[in-house]
Amino acid sequence: MQTLLKFSYFFVFILLISCGENKSKQESVDTEEVNIQSDTVAHVASKTIVFFGNSLTAGMGLDPNEAFPALIQKKLDSLLLDYKVINAGLSGETTASGKNRLNWVLNQKVDVFVLELGANDGLRGIPLTETRNNLQSIIDIVLQKNPGTEIVLAGMQIPPNMGKAYTTEFRNIFPELAEKNNAALIPFLLKDVAGVPALNQEDGIHPTTEGQKIVANNVWETLKDLVISE
Template sequence: MVLRPALAALVVLAAAGCQDDAPTRAIDAPAPPGATATPPSRTTPDVPLAGVRADSDTVTVLFYGDSLTAGYGLARPDEDAYPALVGAQLAEAGVPVRVVNAGNSGETSAGGLGRIEWTLRQTTPDVFVLALGANDGLRGIDPEAMRDNLEGILDHVREAAPGARVVVAGMEALPNMGADYADRFRAVFPDVAEQYDAAFVPFLLDGVAGVPRLNQADGVHPTPEGQRIIARTVGETVVPLAQAEYDEAG
């Protein structure tokens, strides 16, 4: 999918803009056992993953991403970020669901690889949603290195939760990185999805990026209304997968 340059720029800036205002971890360091997946900030509650366990009849959906997933800048990320909204869609559809928001503001694919083992020790997903890469594009990281990191994350998921259904969300690179870089960057996500037999969401911010009323004052992080649009985009893929998981388990 080809995006207008302004939209492509917003995709990556949205995940990185929080770095000036919220604490972040070193990109290659795993989160310590007592840490949270979403670091505490002025607007992000400190809710650890430790102890998250689902009942046998509950579908666990693990969202693994950056500030877009964490709901950075929202007053109520535990209610208004898209993972919670997708969870509400599932509950409305009659699927008992436990949503785990493992979004980490400022995260890169390398950072995600660094903390995936710890995250999977805290909870075993039935559905795993991978939404990383935006910060890689901002930093101009080699798309092949990003590919290796994303594959490494999904290798860990396969090992820890062999039956988990996987969703990969695509991102875009900054246009000033050049057309060749942008094309190689964009191609990573559908390729990884195909390799791991994962469902694919082409663009996490479809309909949101570049629309002022759907973004906060920084112009890059979605408002609650913007998050609702993301939830509809992601829900179109995640809800049927989680429904199928629930039906098959029953």
């Protein structure tokens, strides 16, 4: 399996066809074209993992190839696992705006849906009932569209400046929703990265290239049990 980053919804097949001067040469070219097409199609992954999140998923400030979804794709390819990763991260996304754009992402079959939203809600002090309800709605919509989809929730924490009660309840949203929906849980997406200056960009929020590698490992610890067992 060739290592490719598969973040678009279709692949463009570029076939170089030489113009022959006689029929036999043209037939040879046509046969070669069919073989190229067949070989290329054989490498198109049959399963899809969608990472649906905010700037953390999008890899804000970095090349998309350095964001953790791309690193997960490399890991899958190295293990010859038949999955295509789609990075559906959008900077600034809240749970409300995520819910509003969800149908666009679900225009295809999704085998694994990694939900990484909520951090922007917490940083803006959005009522926690709203965040919880939006996350639940997103899960419901995904499963209505594809009942067999595996849901993975990315746990998140926020700084204590919002107050102990708010930050504690915020942190508890993710394991509680995971249990309620029988979903897999990444306990804390930014484990060993959050609060470490060397692993974050100047804003102190978005991981550096090295930080993204650690985030990818955090994700893989949960994701591997779903993709390897299938």
